Amino acid sequence: MSDATADLPALPVTFRPGRTRAVLLTAAVVLFVTITAVALLLERLSPAERLSFVVTAALLDSVLLLLARPRIVADESGVTVVNLTRTRRLEWAEILRVNLRTGDPWVFLDLSDGTSLPALGIQPGIAKQRAIADAKALRALAEARSTAEPGT
Structure with a gap:
């Protein structure tokens, strides 16, 4: 050789891009957990409104996961x-x-x-x-x- x-x-x-990927994946987890927790903690929301929060969090996460690909x-x-x-x-x-x-x-x-x-x-x-x-x-x-x- x-x-x-x-x-x-x-x-x-x-x-x-390891660091960029780590930042994006961490942000995706934090974003999903935070938005879902807010949806569950707001007592005045209907089940459909809570679901819309979770779906919105999932859509935002999909963008972050795409950027980490x-x-x-x-x-x-x-x-x-x-x-x-x-x-x-x-x-x-x-x-x-x-x-x-x-x-x-x-x-x-x-x-x-x-x-x-x-x-x-x-x-x-x-x-x-x-x-x-x-x-x-x-x-x-x-x-x-x-x-x-x-x-x-």
């Missing part, structure tokens, strides 16, 4: 990018470049079809250094596993 491949993370590996899963055959509402499977050869430039909200993958795919699983928001390390690891994996000739 060469020095370049010795630094690569073991596959499969999942990249996700993004991840990037790299395995031997390629990468699965899970964003808010879409999932896309890519072969290693399809990824030409992994970009995380200053000011970018997340990683962008330059693809062989000429498009760029946002990959929300690596976000520098709360944990900037972790996002930079994850982007470098994904870039190293893409370069090591790509079948494209260097410089193309």
Whole structure:
């Protein structure tokens, strides 16, 4: 094994914004418990009104859970990018470049079809250094596993 491949993370590996996810999941639990408790403690509410509180809490939680969904899963055959509402499977050869430039909200993958795919699983928001390390690891994996000739 060469020095370049010795630094690569073991596959499969999942990249996700851990702190952001923890904040969102904690907020979802607190929000649901608080709104449900308020609905149960207000004595003048009818059962239908109490139910509407709980349903509203569930809808708000679904948005927070959706925001906590993004991840990037790299395995031997390629990468699965899970964003808010879409999932896309890519072969290693399809990824030409992994970009995380200053000011970018997340990683962008330059693809062989000429498009760029946002990959929300690596976000520098709360944990900037972790996002930079994850982007470098994904870039190293893409370069090591790509079948494209260097410089193309």
